[in-house]
Amino acid sequence: MSKLILERLKAQFGADVLEVSSFRGDDVALVKPARWVDVARFVHDDPRCACTYFVDLSAVDLCDPRTDDLDMDDRFEVYVIAYSVEHKHRVRIKTRVSGDEPRLATVIPVWSGANWMEREVFDMYGVHFEGHPDPRRILTYDEFKGHPLRKDYPANRAQPLVEYRDGTFNKLGPFLQDEGMPLNRSAAPDERN
Amino acid sequence: MADLSKLETRTIGGGESGFVTTKFEALLGWARKYSLFQYPFATACCGMEFFSTASPRYDIARFGAEAPRFSPRQSDVLWVVGTISQRQAPVLRRVYEQMTEPKWVIAFGTCASCGGFYDNYATVPGIDKIIPVDVFIPGCPPRPEAVLDGLMLLQDKIGRCDRTPETVKNTLLAEGADEALEKLYQIRMKP
Numbered sequence: 001m002s003k004l005i006l007e008r009l010k011a012q013f014g015a016d017v018l019e020v021s022s023f024r025g026d027d028v029a030l031v032k033p034a035r036w037v038d039v040a041r042f043v044h045d046d047p048r049c050a051c052t053y054f055v056d057l058s059a060v061d062l063c064d065p066r067t068d069d070l071d072m073d074d075r076f077e078v079y080v081i082a083y084s085v086e087h088k089h090r091v092r093i094k095t096r097v098s099g100d101e102p103r104l105a106t107v108i109p110v111w112s113g114a115n116w117m118e119r120e121v122f123d124m125y126g127v128h129f130e131g132h133p134d135p136r137r138i139l140t141y142d143e144f145k146g147h148p149l150r151k152d153y154p155a156n157r158a159q160p161l162v163e164y165r166d167g168t169f170n171k172l173g174p175f176l177q178d179e180g181m182p183l184n185r186s187a188a189p190d191e192r193n
Numbered sequence: 194m195a196d197l198s199k200l201e202t203r204t205i206g207g208g209e210s211g212f213v214t215t216k217f218e219a220l221l222g223w224a225r226k227y228s229l230f231q232y233p234f235a236t237a238c239c240g241m242e243f244f245s246t247a248s249p250r251y252d253i254a255r256f257g258a259e260a261p262r263f264s265p266r267q268s269d270v271l272w273v274v275g276t277i278s279q280r281q282a283p284v285l286r287r288v289y290e291q292m293t294e295p296k297w298v299i300a301f302g303t304c305a306s307c308g309g310f311y312d313n314y315a316t317v318p319g320i321d322k323i324i325p326v327d328v329f330i331p332g333c334p335p336r337p338e339a340v341l342d343g344l345m346l347l348q349d350k351i352g353r354c355d356r357t358p359e360t361v362k363n364t365l366l367a368e369g370a371d372e373a374l375e376k377l378y379q380i381r382m383k384p
Contacts, residue, residue, distance in 0.1 A: 158314050
């Protein structure tokens with residue numbers, strides 16, 4: 001695939017495009033969060049890009065809670081993937097937002113399909129999308145505290161809606177040794193294998 | 194319910210026809226176990242295996258359990274077929290509470306039994322944390338034969354008026370499997 005979109009982006013936004021890379025047809029551009037919507041709008045509207053088909057919007061938590069500051073400036077990397085049906089090319093645009101009150105402008109005016117995706121990113125990572133018409137959780141429930149895909153969310157913390165029954169549950173585990181994994185819910189995290 | 198050891202059925206010859214004495218619970222259990230109306234609460238891939246069990250090749254109708262009722266008030270057995278998420282738990286409990294007595298619950302597959310490999314924020318680690326379970330059917334998903342084993346185990350338990358939870362055993366296990374299971378159980382119970 002040609003690197004046309006990346007070249008157009010660099011020409012249009014200059015230093016606001018922080019980094020571009022291209023690997024086996026995957027064109028990626030990292031942009032400043034302040035120009036997030038502008039870049040999305042350009043990729044959508046520019047006739048040579050014409051990425052009118054919204055594929056996905058999600059995020060990555062880049063921090064390592066053992067070593068990094070949870071409020072680090074570029075903790076959450078939000079990305080959007082867009083495809084051009086007309087030109088048959090695809091681009092991934094990324095931006096990084098701070099771990100301390102992560103905020104980003106919504107791209108719903110550009111691609112209305114981003115609505116539920118942004119809700120999911122808010123639900124899982126706690127990134128607030130400014131201008132979102134319905135900024136509720138989408139997968140977990142309103143009673144849920146925290147954001148489960150953040151690296152500092154404890155892997156074994158459940159927040160049951162129904163109180164668990166009392167009593168011991170000393171049934172034999174349905175897993176056998178040759179059936180995948182041990183029943184390790186009560187084991188400490190480093191004892192898991 | 195009644196103690197198992199006290200249930201006895203005797204046939205007494207008397208004249209040409211003879212007659213039978215039995216305990217009321219035993220008679221009731223015998224009547225109930227061959228007419229189980231089921232509520233399939235199918236949430237995940239185990240559902241496919243449930244359809245297979247219900248369809249003619251395996252034919253769950255042979256066990257008097259062919260009638261699915263999609264109203265909890267008309268059903269006797271709640272089949273929990275698949276993963277139950279935390280968000281779904283209130284629904285499951287409500288369905289269980291709406292069923293009329295007598296009612297039984299079968300945990301179909303590993304996810305329903307213990308959460309399976311979903312060891313995370315989203316999944317209930319076994320439906321027995323929410324509602325009482327009579328029979329656990331392990332397997333990911335269990336084969337229809339295992340499901341029928343589970344159904345027959347439930348029928349057996351109904352006939353005996355026994356409500357203790359039981360797990361379908363793998364009858365093809367090699368020698369020493371009991372020790373292996375016990376060891377696994379010890380690993381799980383480690384503090």
